[in-house]
Amino acid sequence: MLGRMATIKEISRKAGVSPTTVANVLYGRTAKVSAETREKVQAIIEEENYTPNMGAMMLLKNNSRIIGVIMFTEPRKNETVLEDPFSSAILGAMEREIRESGYYMMLYTTSDEAEVVRLSKAWKMDGLILVWVPGNICRIINSSIDVPCVYIDCFFEDDEHTYHNIGLEDRMGGYEVTKYLLSMGHRNMLFLPCNPIFPGGDTERFAGCKDAFAEQGLVLDDDASRPLPYDRAKRLKIYLEIARKKTHTALVFSSDFYASEALTYLQEQGIRVPEDISITGFDDNIFSRLVQPRLTTVHQDSSKKGTLAIQMLVKLIHGVQVEEVRVKLPIWLEIRNSVQKLS
């Protein structure tokens, strides 16, 4: 307990045996140690609360039992991604699953693939979780890293590598919400993706919106998508501008976070939701149930993404073949009160 952690050498000295004998006791090689010695050594091991020095283990086994969790931030985005409640749900689930699987979690935020490679090798990581990594960088990482990688919400540009990904029925999400809006009489909708730079989930969701239009023999063109900036003040300006123009009857957001931000702000500016403009979200997290009116939104299970990702990664680490390489978790539409029926 006190002072520094006991080493095998110290324990062996206290017990008056060799380090090898201590190791034999530790690993239950009873055939190699007399019962008497075994008990004496065991007692000291417990007394000293012995745990191996992970540095020595790394050197010896060439691995560390560390799972690196890498959250990609975009270079332009200065605030930390972790503050998003969506990532904290995933993170919480991962921490738990990593710990319960007997691994350790190293958390790192970056937008530099070289750093990821260096980190994983310096720490002899057993595996990596990569969240929101752009497709071109996934390719670099997969060809530079030789330990298992599981991606979360990533989209890949090539098929040279086998990518393991935990994703979502994004396209179906866009489709479902748009189909609903159409059924409520909306024809002029605006899609507001979160992410101004990378193609990814947002692109898929917008494709789903188009699908719903096409199904009705209608066309939703590319002008109907307006990416949101990272700066809150700029976003608010955009919300107001759009609502005042009255060219759209419905705003389709790609996250509950921005949807509730817009809803709240527009109300403060005297614009009624859904009477003046309809709003939909995406995620079905706590935000969608706090605002008044409650947000009609697309449900997804964020924690499950984290849990599944770790379970898949641990399988890969153990060399178990994973049948489903690209998981797409189901979504469903959660209808509440933020959409107006148009006559």
Place this chain on the structure above:
Amino acid sequence: MLGRMATIKEISRKAGVSPTTVANVLYGRTAKVSAETREKVQAIIEEENYTPNMGAMMLLKNNSRIIGVIMFTEPRKNETVLEDPFSSAILGAMEREIRESGYYMMLYTTSDEAEVVRLSKAWKMDGLILVWVPGNICRIINSSIDVPCVYIDCFFEDDEHTYHNIGLEDRMGGYEVTKYLLSMGHRNMLFLPCNPIFPGGDTERFAGCKDAFAEQGLVLDDDASRPLPYDRAKRLKIYLEIARKKTHTALVFSSDFYASEALTYLQEQGIRVPEDISITGFDDNIFSRLVQPRLTTVHQDSSKKGTLAIQMLVKLIHGVQVEEVRVKLPIWLEIRNSVQKLS
């Protein structure tokens, strides 16, 4: 880039020099290496994207540059604490500060102090951040661990050890909000702490509530505090029961999370806020600005807690004396629309 990380030995072999020469180049001992050799070796180092094996470093230096971030969960609380937006704000700030200070972040959730001790020693951690640790466990940790520890939102039972803590003007928070309620004519308030087990911030806040009453020559007795259970369904039942009894005119919550939960739920049950009952929050996070009416709440800067904690820890690691051992970050009352003026 490809395959495993290059070792000094491999680089020395490629350059046709000894490992020592490579080390001399790495550490800029120019006097010991000819300019020609230096450049040749330097080129290979960069080409191979060399980084030291952290396991070897741990063995050599007896530290790891790992900062352990330990989130205490209560044994009864099964859900992960990380999903709380409050902890994600702190966490995000810490991740950033740790990375920018050149350390690595290992994240771990537990309620077992022995595990904390073992973890910190096995990994030769340079320092620890401990969040929401009960006082009796702080004592054990401080006497068993010989690396710097900085606590966040902890309360200590003894003065044998020097505890470094980043906390909040909790008592002042309870005082300010209660003073405001009194000024609005409320005399029957109920304080609803988050944490049914440990004394801590909630106790301080409640003491602040009593201070405000005492200042007016009034008494707030212990019945005016009702801890909330972790089970959501049970909480909702409590909210409704209290509101229906009409014995209290104001509910003083210890977090925006529960305050907005209650506000939303009571509204769904046909109870008007603040006309039928007033509600106040604590934290001033996004929740308080999403609900309608906006929550009157006590402001605190969660991210700053994380940043300051890491800055203090890094100082301690570097052996720098820290003048302010127990930081209490300021709070202020944020008045919005969830409190009714009583005549």
Place this chain on the structure above:
DNA sequence: CTGTTAGCGCGTTCAA
């Protein structure tokens, strides 16, 4: 002046 050999830190296994 330039470069090398030797040895430490720790846990594990093979050969003795």
Place this chain on the structure above:
DNA sequence: TTGAACGCGCTAACAG
């Protein structure tokens, strides 16, 4: 039941 050797980075001491 034990000594020796290995994995890797770093530095003190030493050789060319």
